Amino acid sequence: MKAVILAAGIASRLRPLTNDRPKCLLEIGGKCLLQRSFDGLIQNGITEFVVVTGYLHEQIEAFLNNRYQEVAITYIYNEQYASTNNIYSLWLARPEVEGKEMLLLDSDILFDPQIVARLLASEHQDILALNNHPLGEEEMKIVPDGEGKVKEISKTCAISDATGESIGIERMSASYTTALYKELKVMMELEGLVNIFYERAFERLIPQGHTFWIEDTTDLFSTELDTVEDFNSAKELIPAELY
Numbered sequence: 320m321k322a323v324i325l326a327a328g329i330a331s332r333l334r335p336l337t338n339d340r341p342k343c344l345l346e347i348g349g350k351c352l353l354q355r356s357f358d359g360l361i362q363n364g365i366t367e368f369v370v371v372t373g374y375l376h377e378q379i380e381a382f383l384n385n386r387y388q389e390v391a392i393t394y395i396y397n398e399q400y401a402s403t404n405n406i407y408s409l410w411l412a413r414p415e416v417e418g419k420e421m422l423l424l425d426s427d428i429l430f431d432p433q434i435v436a437r438l439l440a441s442e443h444q445d446i447l448a449l450n451n452h453p454l455g456e457e458e459m460k461i462v463p464d465g466e467g468k469v470k471e472i473s474k475t476c477a478i479s480d481a482t483g484e485s486i487g488i489e490r491m492s493a494s495y496t497t498a499l500y501k502e503l504k505v506m507m508e509l510e511g512l513v514n515i516f517y518e519r520a521f522e523r524l525i526p527q528g529h530t531f532w533i534e535d536t537t538d539l540f541s542t543e544l545d546t547v548e549d550f551n552s553a554k555e556l557i558p559a560e561l562y
Contacts, residue, residue: 321416322365324356325408326426327373327397332546341375342544343426344382347553348561352544353379355561356424357387359432363439365422368392369415371408373400399513406517410503417500418493420444425487429553430541431561434488437539443532444492451483451537457545458484459518461533469531472518482533485518486541489531498529 330342337345343353350358357368368390372379376396383392393415397408405425422435434448447469449461460481462471472485491499502520506512512519524530540561542553 320365320420320422321367321369322360322422322424323369323371323409323412323416324353324424324426325371325405326353326379327371327376327400327403327408328405328427329374329401330427330545333544333550334547336547336550337374339375341372341379344378345544345550347429347550348557351382352429353382353426354386355429356426357383357390359430359435360422360424361387361390362432363435365435366390369395369412371395371397371411373397373408403513404515404517406503406515406520407507407513409517409520410500410507410513413500413503416496418497420493421491421496423489423491425543427544428487428541429544429557429561430486430488431536431539431558434486434534434536434539434541437534437536438488438490441490441532441534444490445495445530446532446534447489448486448536448541449483449533450486450541451535454478454481454484459487459516461485463533467533469521469525469533471525472521474516483535483537486536487543495524495529498524498527502527 326343330337344351395411460476462480464470540558544550
């Protein structure tokens with residue numbers, strides 16, 4: 320199974336911290352986010368990686384090539400990183416993972432590697448991690464159906480209907496990635512929806528019979544770094560065992 324890490328964004332809301340480095344190379348507890356993601360994935364048996372880069376991509380490639388020579392890393396450069404969102408970066412990974420199992424991760428999350436372990440150990444092949452905490456407008460909220468699967472996933476769904484936030488880690492089966500890239504082809508090539516979040520594709524697949532089971536990982540640490548405030552908070556909140 321390959322892990323796809325989306326790391327193309329400019330992260331303007333984290334400036335000035337990201338003036339001279341990509342967000343995934345920001346350090347928390349002496350390790351950058353990308354190192355923590357790679358270490359956690361390797362700890363769980365992942366040895367093949369696809370990293371979609373953009374902003375200051377040379378720094379990302381230099382860091383990974385220097386530190387992770389024992390694993391296979393494919394780099395895909397999103398030349399349009401300044402004018403597109405993560406859905407386009409995911410689309411660019413198509414040649415590497417369409418019709419194959421994969422783990423999809425955002426590069427701006429700080430998480431306990433046990434979250435990945437739970438997803439990989441699940442009997443469900445299509446499953447995502449959820450964190451149940453007080454929600455606002457910015458969170459990627461999840462509304463479940465009666466069986467424990469995703470009924471709706473978006474930032475705009477009703478907070479009262481949601482059970483938590485998607486933390487940005489999804490496990491997908493070969494059949495799911497086949498359906499996903501079929502839908503993305505329409506969204507990218509026919510509709511030009513290059514500047515939205517990839518979860519919109521997930522939503523469009525739900526009526527077609529493709530969705531995720533929900534793994535509640537609230538008991539395990541995870542947080543997303545979107546702003547300077549998020550970064551400062553993460554430095555205070557990260558559990559000692561993750562240092």
